[in-house]
Amino acid sequence: MTRTGARAHAVRRLLIALAPHALACAVFLAVFMARRDQLPDPLATHFAGAGHADGFTTAGAFLYQGLALMAVPGVLLAALAYALDARPGRAATAVGYGVAGFLGSMLTSVVLGNAHAGSAERAHLALWEPAAALAVGAAAGAVGWLLAGRGLPPRDEAPVPPGPAAPSLTLGKGESAAWTRSVASRPLRIAGLALLAAGGALVPLVGWGAGVSLFAGGPLVLLLSGARVTVDRHGLTANVPGLPRPRLRIPLARIETATSRHVDPLRDLGGWGYRAVPGRSGLAFRSGEALVARLTTGSEFVITVDDAATAAALLNALADRDHAETGA
Amino acid sequence: MLIRLDPASPLPLGDQIAAAVRGAIADHSVQPGERLPAARTLANSLGVNVHTVLRGYQRLREEGLIELRRGRGAVVSTDGAPPGRARLMEGIRGLVTEARGLGLSDEEVLDLVRTGLSGV
Structure with a gap:
């Protein structure tokens, strides 16, 4: 995909994610403004089981709370979809649309109910109104489902290529070596x-x-928020700087090969800190250079650390020597 | 910081450790103020005696590159521009090796250095 093409897709993803929340906000705002003169202040905003009002909010506060209630999840979902460069699944998009539809129609019917009653005490919410809001939400969800299914290109799930020949350094007979580096996040x-x-x-x-x-x-x-990463005759170790524990250790016997690679915490590991996603786990402190060890189980262990290429070369040399000695 | 210990080298193991740490300070992969691995931990990593590591650390302390404090371990000095100082020490090591190779006595080497100093 070209650079401009990728950008266009990212913008499209953003628009599709934002659209229902923006629309719900716009409808709510328009209805509120149109009926502003008929609205009591404070408004009835909470209703008991029988439909009678039992909670009240000032009109101004309700306007902002309503808008925030709809806008915040919308902006969060859109930002996440944009930042992750990931296709929000069809179901996730549908849920976003459904939530926007439900909230938008629920809040709008509260405004209409208050305007109709003229006073907050007499405001009434009929049982069919939440049901109608649910129906609107379901319909919006269906629209989201259709939109997500069509416009979005499938995410390329190609596995990461094994990369160029794994770096290695030559260890002399009887030579011992260790690599250590601290990393902070x-x-x-x-x-x-x-x-x-x-x-x-x-x-x-x-x-x-x-x-x-x-x-x-x-x-x-x-x-x-930081770690000391060590590669030595025991394997790959990460521990809290200055403390022996807690620590993570992958013994040499479990390491197949190691490489260094650029890693984006959010995209590759789903966040910062100790993370595990299918097929991969590790410590993400920042984006950038990372030591990636492919394990004998087939999964990857990742630590973001500077000078990872040297670490990978030593880890390969030590693992080779270990495997040769144990005859594996 | 990559530390390689070659038992076949004429350089004592402690000095080999010091050289590796010095190199790491010189190329900024260990920052001023950063704590070095505890001697016991590093000894375990390398499969050597704790005293070997401590000898290496002691040498770096004599060179003014690190500070050794009871309870805090070894910390790279924050003053005296450690990276530049480490590069200078590497130069001095090279000079000494070269001079020994030529069969010069210590006094002759010092005389040469003094001549060099007065000439600039």
Whole structure:
């Protein structure tokens, strides 16, 4: 695929993902503005089982809450689809459309119900209205299903080629060698600091219950935001810098070959930190150069680390020597 | 940081470790302020005695490239521009090897260095 072609597809993906949420927001906003004069303030926004109002929100707040409720998931889903360069599955697109359709018609019928009643206390939500909203959601979902099925090119699932001849270095008889390097993750460090800050802000605001788990999570994420990666006669090891444990170790006997390759955490491993996806697991600290070990089980173990080519060459040499010694 | 130990080399194992770490400091693959692997861990990786690694670290400390602190282990110095200093030490090692190969005495080498220093 050409560069402009890929770009056009990315924009198309973005538009398809955004469209239902934008449409739902537009309809809700248009109805709200058209009936603004007839709306009570505050509005009835929560209804008991029998359809009588039992919860109220000021008109201005309801407008913004309604828009946010529909826009935030839309923007998140669209950004994810764009950033991942991945085809959101047909089902995922349909669910996005369905949610937008349901929320849009539900919020709109609340506005219409309030406008019709004239006062919040008399506002009524008939049982058929949620049912109608569900129907609208289902119809929107069907549209999403059709759109996702047609316009989007199939994702090329070609497996990663085995790459050029695995790098190796020549180890003399009796020569011992080790490679070690530390790696730190800026995204994880920022996430840890953000957790600390969020926890610190929440504890005085809402009490210990909600804040303390965030506050406790911060140091944990910070502690695990870096690693020392070592290749030696034991195999491939990653541990928390300065501490012997926790650590991950792949023994030489389980390593078939190693290479270095560019790795994108979100796309290749589904995120940062210790990740596992089908056929691949590993530690992702940043995007870029990574040591990739193909295991005897056929799956891959990945660690993003600088100078991975040297590490791969040594790992290959050590694994070859180990396999020769054990006769494997 | 790649460390290779060749038991057949005339260079003692501790000095081979020091040379590898020095090279890593020179080419920035170990940053100033970064902690080096604990001597015990590195010894285990390489299959050598802890004292061999400590001898290598001690040499780097004498060269002003790392600091050894009780409880904190070996840390690359933050002042004295370690990468440049490491390259300088590599140059000095080369000079010494060359001079020994020519059969020069220590005093003769120092005289030559002094001459070089006064000439610039």
